[in-house]
Amino acid sequence: xxxxxxxxxxxxxxxxxxxxxxxxxxxxxxxxxxxxxxxxxxxxxxxxxxxxxxxxxxxxxxxxxxxxxxxxxxxxxxxxxxxxxxxxxxxxxxxxxxxxxxxxxxxxxxxxxxxxxxxxxxxxxxxxxxxxxxxxxxxxxxxxxxxxxxxxxxxxxxxxxxxxxxxxxxxxxxxxxxxxxxxxxxxxxxxxxxxxxxxxxxxxxxxxxxxxxxxxxxxxxxxxxxxxxxxxxxxxxxxxxxxxxxxx
Amino acid sequence: xxxxxxxxxxxxxxxxxxxxxxxxxxxxxxxxxxxxxxxxxxxxxxxxxxxxxxxxxxxxxxxxxxxxxxxxxxxxxxxxxxxxxxxxxxxxxxxxxxxxxxxxxxxxxxxxxxxxxxxxxxxxxxxxxxxxxxxxxxxxxxxxxxxxxxxxxxxxxxxxxxxxxxxxxxxxxxxxxxxxxxxxxxxxxxxxxxxxxxxxxxxxxxxxxxxxxxxxxxxxxxxxxxxxxxxxxxxxxxxxxxxxxxxx
DNA sequence: CGCGGGTTTGAGCCTACTCAACAGATGTGG
DNA sequence: CCACATCTGTTGAGTAGGCTCAAACCCGCG
Numbered sequence: 001x002x003x004x005x006x007x008x009x010x011x012x013x014x015x016x017x018x019x020x021x022x023x024x025x026x027x028x029x030x031x032x033x034x035x036x037x038x039x040x041x042x043x044x045x046x047x048x049x050x051x052x053x054x055x056x057x058x059x060x061x062x063x064x065x066x067x068x069x070x071x072x073x074x075x076x077x078x079x080x081x082x083x084x085x086x087x088x089x090x091x092x093x094x095x096x097x098x099x100x101x102x103x104x105x106x107x108x109x110x111x112x113x114x115x116x117x118x119x120x121x122x123x124x125x126x127x128x129x130x131x132x133x134x135x136x137x138x139x140x141x142x143x144x145x146x147x148x149x150x151x152x153x154x155x156x157x158x159x160x161x162x163x164x165x166x167x168x169x170x171x172x173x174x175x176x177x178x179x180x181x182x183x184x185x186x187x188x189x190x191x192x193x194x195x196x197x198x199x200x201x202x203x204x205x206x207x208x209x210x211x212x213x214x215x216x217x218x219x220x221x222x223x224x225x226x227x228x229x230x231x232x233x234x235x236x237x238x239x240x241x242x243x244x245x246x247x248x
Numbered sequence: 249x250x251x252x253x254x255x256x257x258x259x260x261x262x263x264x265x266x267x268x269x270x271x272x273x274x275x276x277x278x279x280x281x282x283x284x285x286x287x288x289x290x291x292x293x294x295x296x297x298x299x300x301x302x303x304x305x306x307x308x309x310x311x312x313x314x315x316x317x318x319x320x321x322x323x324x325x326x327x328x329x330x331x332x333x334x335x336x337x338x339x340x341x342x343x344x345x346x347x348x349x350x351x352x353x354x355x356x357x358x359x360x361x362x363x364x365x366x367x368x369x370x371x372x373x374x375x376x377x378x379x380x381x382x383x384x385x386x387x388x389x390x391x392x393x394x395x396x397x398x399x400x401x402x403x404x405x406x407x408x409x410x411x412x413x414x415x416x417x418x419x420x421x422x423x424x425x426x427x428x429x430x431x432x433x434x435x436x437x438x439x440x441x442x443x444x445x446x447x448x449x450x451x452x453x454x455x456x457x458x459x460x461x462x463x464x465x466x467x468x469x470x471x472x473x474x475x476x477x478x479x480x481x482x483x484x485x486x487x488x489x490x491x492x493x494x495x496x
Numbered sequence: 497c498g499c500g501g502g503t504t505t506g507a508g509c510c511t512a513c514t515c516a517a518c519a520g521a522t523g524t525g526g
Numbered sequence: 527c528c529a530c531a532t533c534t535g536t537t538g539a540g541t542a543g544g545c546t547c548a549a550a551c552c553c554g555c556g
Contacts, residue, residue, distance in 0.1 A: 090378035147439030191395030
């Protein structure tokens with residue numbers, strides 16, 4: 001109940017920062033303009049070119065790079081509480097496009113308010129900056145996986161990264177991991193074809209290291225997977241103290 | 249001569265912003281702590297964990313993700329005037345590691361001064377933020393190329409991106425493009441082996457669309473290449489007006 | 497002058513692709 | 527509520543692009 005009242009983004013921030021009343025108010029004001037979105041709709045309606053930063057309040061979304069209509073790469077996966085487009089300031093046009101993956105709602109942030117946050121509430125702004133940096137790291141890790149790992153290891157890495165992120169967003173209810181993506185979409189995240197993603201999944205299932213049921217997967221031995229692909233949990237490595245000003 | 253006196257970073261900023269005197273002073277102060285670096289040394293000496301943001305004043309550098317000693321991915325290529333590590337705030341440890349590629353010098357930025365810039369000179373800070381966003385876009389484009397392009401197209405994309413960046417940094421002297429990387433390193437940027445990079449280069453050379461001489465390449469028909477890989481010049485797409493506060 | 501790193505080339509292999517077909521699920525309109 | 531279309535998942539067969547391994551050459555450098 002209170003879950004749906006308080007913004008997931010605010011919850012996330014208040015877990016790392018001891019927010020003052022005025023900071024909290026500023027954050028609530030930041031999310032003032034909330035809009036509902038349908039599945040497969042764009043996060044930013046193409047009409048307005050200016051504000052391309054948002055907070056995802058509920059649902060799932062992805063950011064994608066396109067070329068050629070059928071060649072797609074999914075660069076980011078967003079879930080409730082995520083900041084979308086913090087690294088897109090300065091760009092008007094697509095691609096990359098941010099697309100809703102399920103129904104959900106977003107808060108479109110105005111640049112003015114965001115800029116004001118930087119000067120009025122630097123602690124909060126810096127933390128937003130740093131939070132988006134985590135995602136950039138995750139992106140680089142996946143890039144490395146795509147560039148240098150064999151297909152099965154890529155997939156393992158992907159699942160581990162998804163789990164790490166869902167854990168961080170405290171969305172993990174059980175030991176089953178939600179995997180709300182088609183095999184085509186998993187392939188688009190990893191530079192693989194849907195057909196091959198399927199083969200790997202079936203192999204992993206047959207070899208008994210994974211169980212699937214509808215849109216969930218269950219990994220039997222996380223530790224082994226993590227060692228195998230040398231997984232680094234960037235959310236755990238993130239250190240909020242490095243975001244404050246006091247160097248010494 | 250004046251080239252070496254004025255910071256390349258300051259030059260770059262003043263091309264997009266009409267800097268005030270105090271902004272200029274703040275920027276010069278930001279680069280106060282300058283240090284020389286040898287080739288192959290790390291940009292940030294491992295001792296100090298705190299300040300991991302820098303401006304590259306001269307030379308070339310790269311950021312890399314490692315796993316397994318021999319598996320390397322080069323995520324960023326830095327040249328004089330580039331901001332290094334803007335997206336690493338919040339992280340202490342490697343990887344990714346930033347490594348000098350040639351001799352050069354860097355200015356290590358203190359977080360305090362950088363944070364102060366955000367409140368005292370928001371225009372400048374926002375522009376730094378946005379400039380680093382360009383690199384994130386470039387990164388995503390390369391990720392897409394690695395994930396979905398065949399080897400030769402990846403290489404073409406890489407060369408085009410390098411040219412775009414060098415153009416933007418106004419380092420391009422002639423129609424020859426400096427390519428100060430070994431074929432191994434090009435491979436590490438593209439998820440290819442050095443052997444195969446070599447084969448592609450020789451093929452392109454044999455087919456007459458490229459000429460090589462030491463560490464330079466000359467492309468005979470940029471336009472064809474750009475269309476072939478659907479290249480987007482993110483530096484040209486960047487719009488400084490979107491970084492200012494006035495939404496309307 | 498010997499060494500090490502980068503480049504070049506050949507031979508053979510295997511991973512992941514393409515093409516194709518079908519089953520199941522989902523959805524959608526009449 | 528059924529008929530039809532479309533998307534997702536599954537599996538097989540054959541292919542090829544980029545890999546590995548290996549050797550030779552070039553060059554700068556200590």
